[in-house]
Amino acid sequence: QSALTQPAFVSGSPGQSITIPCTGTSRDIGSYNHVSWYQQHPGKAPKVILYEVTERPSGVSDRLSGSKSGNTASLTISGLQADDEADYYCSSYAGGSILVFGGGTKLTVL
Amino acid sequence: QVQLQESGPGLVKPSETLTLTCSVSGGSIMGTTYYWGWVRQPPGKGLEWIGNVFHTGSTSYSPSLKSRVHISVDTSKDQFSLRLSSVTAADSAVYYCARRQGYFYVMDLWGQGTPVTVSS
Numbered sequence: 001q002s003a004l005t006q007p008a009f010v011s012g013s014p015g016q017s018i019t020i021p022c023t024g025t026s027r028d029i030g031s032y033n034h035v036s037w038y039q040q041h042p043g044k045a046p047k048v049i050l051y052e053v054t055e056r057p058s059g060v061s062d063r064l065s066g067s068k069s070g071n072t073a074s075l076t077i078s079g080l081q082a083d084d085e086a087d088y089y090c091s092s093y094a095g096g097s098i099l100v101f102g103g104g105t106k107l108t109v110l
Numbered sequence: 111q112v113q114l115q116e117s118g119p120g121l122v123k124p125s126e127t128l129t130l131t132c133s134v135s136g137g138s139i140m141g142t143t144y145y146w147g148w149v150r151q152p153p154g155k156g157l158e159w160i161g162n163v164f165h166t167g168s169t170s171y172s173p174s175l176k177s178r179v180h181i182s183v184d185t186s187k188d189q190f191s192l193r194l195s196s197v198t199a200a201d202s203a204v205y206y207c208a209r210r211q212g213y214f215y216v217m218d219l220w221g222q223g224t225p226v227t228v229s230s
Contacts, residue, residue: 032215034214034215038157038217045220046149051216091215092215093215097162097170098170098173099159101156101158101159
């Protein structure tokens with residue numbers, strides 16, 4: 001199983017919206033809705049922000065949303081805020097009880 | 111609330127075996143809907159799933175690490191452990207233990223992480 005593909009860097013200005021794509025294959029994202037997104041601030045542990053493509057854990061802002069089309073899942077953050085600046089990782093179930101992560105995207109708020 | 115805490119040596123010699131333990135507090139490792147796993151992050155790089163274990167001892171591992179990894183569980187202590195054999199410098203990373211929701215395949219609770227360096 002190869003890592004899922006994410007852009008290394010994404011940026012946006014405060015108040016704008018950005019989208020981070022996560023591309024997999026028909027063996028992972030294309031076959032299952034078990035797609036999650038994690039936010040990681042420097043020096044901190046990752047924190048889940050979306051699961052099952054679109055579901056937000058309690059306490060996560062509704063400015064964050066997810067979607068999936070074919071082999072690609074996406075995270076959209078609307079109304080960008082300074083605290084959104086972090087690294088974002090997608091993950092997907094890949095069959096056979098295996099999980100795979102994306103390479104990560106560094107979001108810069110300009 | 112449930113918390114996870116990693117423990118183990120921060121320095122391991124090449125070719126030796128890395129052993130880490132994760133202690134679960136505030137709850138039981140026997141929960142029927144949770145799996146317990148390990149994720150690592152080399153310096154400046156992304157997350158890599160290593161594997162997980164159910165309280166029954168059933169395991170699943172990353173195909174790329176499967177030949178060197180063993181994850182076990184001690185329900186009497188509410189702990190689970192990672193053993194990674196024949197380590198090299200490429201295994202230097204921050205190692206996180208995490209709880210995985212059984213059906214949703216999401217890591218919903220993480221330890222703070224522990225750095226491990228492989229060096230002689």
